[in-house]
Amino acid sequence: MTTWLIRTFLLGLLNVAAALLLSPLCEGIMRKLRAAIHSRMGPPITQPYWDILKLLGKEDLRSTGGAVYAGLPALTLGSVLLLAALVPMGTRAPLGFAGDLIVVLYVAAMSSVLMMLAGFASASPYASIGSSREMIMLLSVEPIMAIALAVGAFKARTLTLGGIANWQAQNGPSISMAIGGVAFFLALQAVAGKLPFDIAEADQEIMGGLLIEQSGPRLALFRWAIWTKQLVLAFLLVEVFFPWPHYGIYPVDLLATLVKVLVVLVLVTVIDVVNPRLRIDQAMGYYMRVAVSSLAALAFAVIGK
Amino acid sequence: MSSISHSAVTRVKEAVAARSNGALLSATEPHADTLQFTIEKTRLRAVVECLVNDFQARFMISVGTDARPLTGDFTILHLFSLDREHLYILLESPVSEKDLRIESITEIIPGANWAEREFRDAIGVHPDGHPDPRRLLLADDWPEGVYPLRKDFPYNYQPPRAENVAPQLREPPAGASVVPMGPFFPALEEPSYWRLFVEGETVVGCDTRLFYNHRGIEKLGDSVLTYNEIPYLAERICGICGFIHSTCYCQAVEKAAGIDVPRRARYIRTIMLELERIHSHLLWLGIAGHIIGFETVLMQTWRIREPVMWLCEEISGNRKTYGMNTVGGLRRDLPNQLKPKLLETLAGVEKEVVAVRKAIIGDTTLHARTRGVGVLTNEWARKTCVVGPPARASGVAIDARIDHPYAAYDEVPPQIATQAPGDTWARVIVRVTELLESIRLVREALSALPDGSICAEIKQEIPPGRVGVSVVEAPRGEAVHFVLTGGDNRPYRWRVRAPTYPNLQAMPAMVANANIADVPITLGSLDPCFSCTERLETIDRRTNQVRVYSHAELLEISKRKGRNAAPQQTVPHGGVR
DSSP states (O other): HHHHOOOOOOHHHHHHHHHHHHHHHHHHHHHHHHHOOOOOOOOOTTTTHHHEEEEHTTOOOOSSHHHHHHHHHHHHHHHHHHHHSOOSSSSSSTTTTOOHHHHHHHHHHHHHHHHHHHHHHHHHHHHHHHHHHHHHHHHHHHHHHHHHHHHHHHTTOOOOOOHHHHHHHHHHOHHHHHHHHHHHHHHHHHHHHHSOOOOTTTTHEEEETTTTOHHHHHHHHHHHHHHHHHHHHHHHHHHHHHOOOOSOOOHHHHHHHHHHHHHHHHHHHHHHHHHHOOOOOHHHHHHHHHHHHHHHHHHHHHTTO | OOOHHHHHHHHHHHHHHHHHEEEEEEEEEEEEEHHHHHHOOOHHHHHHHHHHHHHHHHHEEEEEEOOHHHHSSSEEEEEEEEEETEEEEEEEEEOOTTSSSOOOOTTTTTGHHHHHHHHHHOOOEEEEEOOOOOOSSSSSSSSSOOOOOOTSSSSSSSOOOOOOOOOOOOOOOOEEEEEEOOOOOOTBOOEEEEEEEEETTTEEEEEEEOOOOOHHHHHHHTOOOOTTTHHHHHHHHSSSSSSHHHHHHHHHHHHHHHHHOOHHHHHHHHHHHHHHHHHHHHHHHHHHHHHTOHHHHHHHHHHHHHHHHHHHHHHHHEEEEEEOOEEEEEESSSOOHHHHHHHHHHHHHHHHHHHHHHHHHHHHHHHHTTTTOOOOOOHHHTTTOOOOHHHTTOOOOOHHHHHHHTTTTTOOOOOOOOOOOOOHHHHHHHHHHHHHHHHHHHHHHHHHOOOSSSOOOOSOOTHHHHHHHEEEETTEEEEEEEEESSTTSSSHHHHHOOOOOHHHHHHHHTTTTTTGEEEEEEEHOOOOOOHOOOSSSSSOOGGGGSSSOHHHHHHHHHHHHTOOOOOOSSSOOOOOO
C-alpha cells in the first residue's frame, strides 16, 4: 500500500513536472513553425523559457486589490497541473483512480473560469469583453469535448480515462471514435486559444482581452497555464482517441505518444497560421455545427460502429 | 486639356450668375479647367446648393484665408470638382472682420463638416448653423480666440495654455457603455481616439477626437519656407505617400505660375507615383491582414513589398521620401540603364501578387470577416465626399488620374476598378486590382519614357495672387493641394487636403450597428493615414531647427543655381519673421 502511494505520488510529480517543463518547449517549436510559414527566422526554440523567467522577475503590478484576485494566476496554473495529474501522459493517469472523465471536464474548464474571473475583476472594459467572449467560447466548446469523451465512455463501458484509453488501444479504430477524435481536435484549437479562435485575447480588437491588465509574474503564470493546458489536452486527445500503435514496449510507446502529440500541436499551429480571426458569433456558429456533427459519433457508437 | 466641355463651362457660369441673384462679385477663369467665382457670403449657400443638386459637383475642401493684408477681409473658399466635365470650381466669399460668420453648408454636404470646423479653428470664421461646431483640430488647452493661420499670428508663437479644459466629448446613449479605441491602440498605430458606444458587442454609436499630432505644416509653408523648400516639407506630410504630396504641391505651383513641366519629368513622376501606390497597397494588405489576425498575409506581403522599396532606393537614394520633386520638374533623373532591373523586379512582384490574390479570393474565413462588413453605401459615399478605393468600392467611379489628368496620365491612362457592394471585401478587391494595374502602368510609362530635360527653366519670379489647384490620386484617394501665390518667394496660402480627411468622416456611418470586432478592420479598410490628415495647427517648434533664408540670400542662391532654385547649402537662422 505504501509503495503504491509513493509510486502514485512520484508518477504524479513526474506528470506535473513534465507538463510544466515541456510546455514552453512545445510553444517554442510552434513559434518556430509559425515563423517558417511567415518566411521569418523566428525566435530560438528556448525563447518561451526566457519569456517566463523574465516575466517572473518583474514587478507584480495589480490593477485591483483583493486576495482572490491576487491568487488567481497561481490557482489557474494549479488547476492545469491538477488536470495534468488526471490525464494519462505516456503512463497511466497518476490520479486516475480519483476522478473520472466528468472530473476531468470540470477541471479542464476550471482554468478558463479562473481566467475569466481575473478578467472581470481587473476592471478594464477590454478585459470584460474578453472574459465574456471566453465564457461564450467555453460554453461552445465544452459540450463537444463532453460528447467526444462520452462516445469513448459508452464504447468502453467505463468513465475513467485510463479505461477508455486501454479499450481503444485493444479494440482498434472505429468510426464513432474517429469522429469523436476529430471533434475533440477541433475543440482543442479554441481551448488552446489559437486562431481563428483567439477571440478572447484578440490583440487588434481588444488589446489582449482578458489578459490586458496582467503583467510580470501574473502574466507569466497565466501564459504558462495556457501553454501547459494545450499540451495536456493534446496528450489526452492522443491517449484516448489515437493510442495506436501500442507495442507494449514502454520506451517505444512513449516515443510514439510524444511524436503524436507533436503532430497534433503542429496541426494546431498550421490552422492558426493560415486563418484570420473569426468573430465571436461566427465561432459560436461554427462550434454549434461541430457539436451537432459530433452527435453522429454517439449514434455510431450506439449501433456499435 | 481638350476634354473640357465648353458647354458645361457656360452652363455653370449661367447657373452661378442666376443663383447668386446679383451678388456675384466676379467670375474668372484662372486656368482652362478652373472657374473662380466671388460671391457675397449671403448667397454662397444658395450657389453651393445649385452646384450640388444641378451639377452633381463634388465638394473637395474649404480654404479659409486671412486676406486682410490684401483686401481687408477674410475669405472662405469652397472648392468643388465636376469630375465628368474635368473642371474645378472655386466659390469664394469675402468675410468682413466685423461679422466673422458665414452660412454653413454641412447641411447640404455632410462631407463639409470638418472643413468648416477647420477654418473656424484656424482663422476664426464661424460656420453658422453647423450641426456639430465642436473644436476640430486645435488642442483642448489651446486658448479661445487665438487663430493660428491668421497672418498676424507668428509661426513660432506659443500662446499660454487654457486652464481647466476638457475634451468636448459626447456622452453615450442610455444603456450603452464606452469602449475606447485609441489614442494608442494596437490595430491603429497612429493617434486617433474613437469612443465606441457599445451594447454588449454591438456598436450603437461613436464619437471621435482626432488631430493629436498637428505639425503646423501649412503655417510653415506660408510664413517660413520658400516655394522650392516646401516640396521637401510636403513630402514629409506622409510617411507613405510623400512623393504624392510633393508632386501635388509642385503641380499646384506650376499651374499657378504657368510653368510647363518637361515631358520626361511628367513620365518619371508617373512612374514614381505608381511605384508608391504599389508599395502602399502591399503595406495596406499586410496591415489589413494583421488587423484580423492574419499574420501570414502581413509577413508575406511585406516581404513582396521589399524589392519595390529597394528599387525606389536605387532610383532616388532613399527607400521613402525621395526628395526628387522640385517646382518645374525633377532634381533627379531616372537612369535609363535601370529600366531592365525595374521591369524584372516588377515581373517578380506581379507574379507574387497574383498568387496572393488567388489565396485571398479562395480564403473562406477571410470572406466571413470582410463580406457585408463596414458597408459604405453609394449614397453616403457621395454625401461624405469619400475618395479613392473606398469610393470606388462603393460604386463611385472617381479617380483623379482620369478626372483631372496630371503628370503623364493623359498619355498612359489607367483602367479603374469599381465594385458595387461597398463592404470591406470590395475595398480589398479594388486595391488588389489596382496593384496589378499600377504594375502595368509603370511598364507602359517605362516603355514610352521620352528623352529630354527633367526640369523647366524658371526665368521669372512667380507672380503673386495666382491660384493653382492640383490633385493627385494617392493610394488612399485623391490628395488636393491649393496654392495662392504670394510675394516673398512663398505661397500666400497653401492648403493641403489628404484623402483620409474625407474618408474618415464616413467612418461613423460604417460602424453603426456593427459588431465591435469589426470596427478595427472597418477603419483599417479605409487605409487611414493620420499623419496626412493632421498637418495644420501650429505647435511649439525649436526655432533653431527651422532654417530661414532672407529674401536677399534666396535671390543670391537662385541666381547662382540658375535653372532651379533648389538651395543646396544651409544658411544659419536669421531671426524670426
